[in-house]
Amino acid sequence: MKKQGIKELNGMPGKHPLSDLLRDDRMPHIWCPGCDIGTIFASCLTAIHESNIDYNDFAVISGIGCSGRAAGYVKLDSFHTTHGRAIPFATGLKIAKPKMKIIVFSGDGDLFTIGGNHFIHAARRNMDLTIICVNNFTYGMTGGQVASSTPFKARTSTTPNGNFERPFNLAYMAAAAGAAYVARWTTLHVRRLTNSILEAFNKKGFSFVEVISSCPTSFGRKNKLGPPLHIIQHFHKISVIKNSIHPKDANLDIEKEIVVGKFVDIERPTFFDLWEEIYPPIREKRGE
């Protein structure tokens, strides 16, 4: 199948530049006006498009939540699973289809709160997956409740006086658990984000791309962050690119400073590498 180039399609009426990767028949999507998920989704599709990897070699797995709906819009083999379980589902699929690129596209609540245990274990195993996490600091679909990523003192529908718990630093957690690739961007950094996702596809092992994004409808409104454009302008104002910084120092303070960049890019034997080290004769048996 010949892929349509984005440039060639620009300006053509009625057709989205990434339409060969979109399930047109499922549009319009459910995301709110001003929501950032579309931006991240488009970055992901652009990276797939630019990867020069056969589309049929990709699969996208999502959990539950607004971000979890991405799997339903991408015209690839795609699975919309249960809340928090996208990573173990993807783990099974990856073992069955080791040559495929498996992308897990989901939200912070799904991947780190209900699914946190699966995340750290997949990172520990260095399972060859690309995890794209839309971090909008809240449970958007259910109306904006507190999550394990919600900033201290932020208001949500279940923390009316402000969040009294401390959030995870997702990038630091990923690195500590053993991820081979860790990057964080905001939805302002579209070009860098797309490049990071591309790098993540080509990285052997567990790759994690965190995308700081806004949820103007739920999180934004409750915390008086203003209209969507203001939030993006705010990201612009407070983001600092610090590539290769230790993720523990990658500050994430949505009022004052958001440290972004590529924090981890290391070589580490993957689940499959180590499997084959322990079971070398099996590979011969498989005839691979």
Next chain:
Amino acid sequence: MEETEQFIMGDTACAEGAIACGCKFFAGYPITPATEVAERMAKRLPQVGGTYIQMEDEMASMAAILGASWGGLKSMTSTSGPGFSLMMENIGLGIIMEVPCVVVNVQRAGPSTGLPTLCAQGDMMQARWGSHGHYEIIALSASSPQELFDITIKAFNLSEKYRLPVLVLTDEVVGHMTEKVVIPPYDKIDVYPRRISTLPPEEYLPYVSDEDMVAPMVGVGEGYRIHSTGLTHDKRGYPVITAPVQKEMMDRLIYKIRNNVDDIVKYEEIEMADAEIVVIAYGISARPALKALEMARDRGIKCGMMKLITIWPFPEKRIKELAPQVRGFVVPEINYGQICLEVERCSAGKTEIVLVGHAGGAIFHPNEILEVISRL
């Protein structure tokens, strides 16, 4: 390969059954008394080019076997009470996505941690209704290591034929009991292959079914670019959150089983020709029940036995048929009455039903069942 005879544990026989019919993926989490299934799979799968992975919990194990099954591998997990509870979430996902796989529950006594090392049959209704929403399920039961070997193969075949997770329900005593198991040559084992659509990608829709209401699958990564979701979905697999689409999907999920019960349901009948009292037993309880039957016959009591192999769907047709013909049903089970409720439902007041219940932690002595038979 030749037929072999092995003196092995029930859990081991279960794993051997899976290997014998081509299982290539196992994801699990250690739990007494099912751990030996995982241990055997960990040893055997690499020998046959398969993969064993120990997941972080049972939710992950269940999710992983669904993913691997979509990837084309025959997949299985095994667990016991607490882990079975955790698997319920993704058993539901397997039901709605229609994913062939096998879930083994080596039952122990509950509730909660209960008696980890001792037997019970308390999860029969959990197996039926444990995941939320209304659905049909297939669950099989075994009362010996040989049966565990056989029904594990049967479970894989039914899961592929009807596209759903199939449950293997056994218990601690059968799981840990060692007995002779005859393992036939693998090429002599009937294996139901995955139903794969022959349609090209542009014509294929993932949830358009054949005449028996089961939809053929396609391989992932082969250009079909399918979508499957845990949300209510239409024939394309796309979520549609409406009552009519819910009905269309549910009708198929329910009736692909209900319309095929005659193909699915299996039971054994023993000494039924002149039976006036029928013992309905399954799993480990079928063994002392058989002994009780022999003892009753020695006393001149016309006793027969229906040994359930398929628990769900429940063999209601046969029980409805028998109810008006017999003096009573005796139902021994290691719980306070679960399958007994089904027998009562099917009998509709047409005969007397006596539960021989047990709290768990031990199996029936034949005398306990004989006494009830004699009283009837």
Next chain:
Amino acid sequence: MSGEVYHEIIISGYGGQGVILNGSILGKAATIYDKINATLVQSYGPEARGGACSAHVIISEETISYPYVHNPHILISMSQEAYENNIDSLRDGGLLLTDTDLVKRRKNDERHVSYSIPATRMAEKLGNKMMANIVILGYLASLSDAVNAESLRNAVEKSVPKGTEEKNLKAFEKGYKRGEKQKSGTG
């Protein structure tokens, strides 16, 4: 109800003595080599890792419906605790085998046919006291017709860790010969 061959056996001792292995060997001998039925159930849990531990074996020509043993025909006890816990359940006329150094038997036990075997000592002489269980099996083979001695020999060979077959078979023969002597009153 039972066919001609019907034996209920309890093997008891501490975890690690090969109690369960002995049960498995007996069952294997009966099923795989003698071609009759056998069941083995075992105590399970922490007990199997150092504490009291027992294996229940039933050998029968007929189908075995109930796998637990309440009144064994044969009791093997390899620890004092195992002996105390099980001796009262042994049937009248039942066969009792104990390890001389590990079990102090009650005096004047007229109900049972009892043999005290220095199995651990004999195994030690053969180089590994861990083979005491196999010595006892050899002994049992000579004193009981529960399973065929040749079948038991085969089952031992197939069940012990690879590379230890020869040693274990030697232990088995030691036990067997001593049993034969004792049986004929020359031991």
